[in-house]
Amino acid sequence: MKMEATDRESAEEATNRDTEEVISRRKFLNKVSLGLVGVGSVLVGVPIIGYLLAPLFNQSPEVWRPLGPVEQFKIGESVQVAFEDASPLPWAGVAAQTAAWLRRDSETDFTAFSVNCTHLGCPVQWLPNASLFMCPCHGGVYYKDGKVAAGPPPAPLPVYPVRVRNGQVEVRASGIPISTS
Numbered sequence: 001m002k003m004e005a006t007d008r009e010s011a012e013e014a015t016n017r018d019t020e021e022v023i024s025r026r027k028f029l030n031k032v033s034l035g036l037v038g039v040g041s042v043l044v045g046v047p048i049i050g051y052l053l054a055p056l057f058n059q060s061p062e063v064w065r066p067l068g069p070v071e072q073f074k075i076g077e078s079v080q081v082a083f084e085d086a087s088p089l090p091w092a093g094v095a096a097q098t099a100a101w102l103r104r105d106s107e108t109d110f111t112a113f114s115v116n117c118t119h120l121g122c123p124v125q126w127l128p129n130a131s132l133f134m135c136p137c138h139g140g141v142y143y144k145d146g147k148v149a150a151g152p153p154p155a156p157l158p159v160y161p162v163r164v165r166n167g168q169v170e171v172r173a174s175g176i177p178i179s180t181s
Contacts (some may be wrong), residue, residue: 062086064170067102076095078103078126086173100160100171101126112160113146119151119153
């Protein structure tokens with residue numbers, strides 16, 4: 001009888017030992033799995049968070065771009081001028097070019113308006129006979145000073161800073177804010 005009790009205790013100890021090994025193996029694999037999921041989440045999450053937060057920290061540079069000699073522009077006339085974007089990407093190609101409507105107000109004063117409508121960014125056209133900027137996409141209309149005359153645009157046309165330096169008209173290229181309201 002004593003022998004049977006000892007055998008039963010030995011069998012129970014062996015079963016407990018096997019159960020402990022299975023539980024500890026399960027816990028171990030569970031922890032390894034959670035650790036690998038955590039590492040994978042960090043490896044995927046950090047670049048995504050960096051992409052989302054980068055615009056808050058990286059401001060696009062403001063660069064003065066030459067548009068042409070002062071004599072090229074007539075007083076009172078608005079003409080479309082093209083220049084390279086402030087922060088072109090190496091692979092941008094033609095997309096690195098942007099434009100503005102440049103008006104010579106006097107011998108020394110120039111005004112440069114963005115070609116992009118403030119509604120959804122469509123290109124505006126200058127109508128010289130009406131002295132208006134017109135957006136063909138949604139019917140936005142701007143006066144010659146860039147203020148909204150009609151249609152859905154929420155704000156006037158953005159204005160680029162312009163300067164004359166060494167006989168050249170230059171525009172300060174920078175990002176243009178576009179509203180979607």
